[in-house]
Amino acid sequence: MTRQQAINLKCKECIYDELDQGTWRTQVENCEISDCALYEFRPTSFSRSKADRLPVEPNYEALSGEVMPEGLYQ
Numbered sequence: 001m002t003r004q005q006a007i008n009l010k011c012k013e014c015i016y017d018e019l020d021q022g023t024w025r026t027q028v029e030n031c032e033i034s035d036c037a038l039y040e041f042r043p044t045s046f047s048r049s050k051a052d053r054l055p056v057e058p059n060y061e062a063l064s065g066e067v068m069p070e071g072l073y074q
Contacts, residue, residue, distance in 0.1 A: 004043075011042045
């Protein structure tokens with residue numbers, strides 16, 4: 001068993017209720033026990049990955065009066 005498989009199994013054992021709505025993975029994604037040691041490692045869907053929760057960095061803006069060299073757009 002891999003480490004991630006063990007984490008998945010522990011999270012499923014902890015939070016999953018087959019009488020509740022959603023799959024075990026959906027229920028684990030919605031887990032609110034943030035003080036759990038496995039919270040940051042619990043399984044989440046690709047769309048809810050950590051990268052998606054990070055703030056978006058602003059686009060590059062040229063300084064006033066500065067012109068971007070033509071070769072940078074190719």
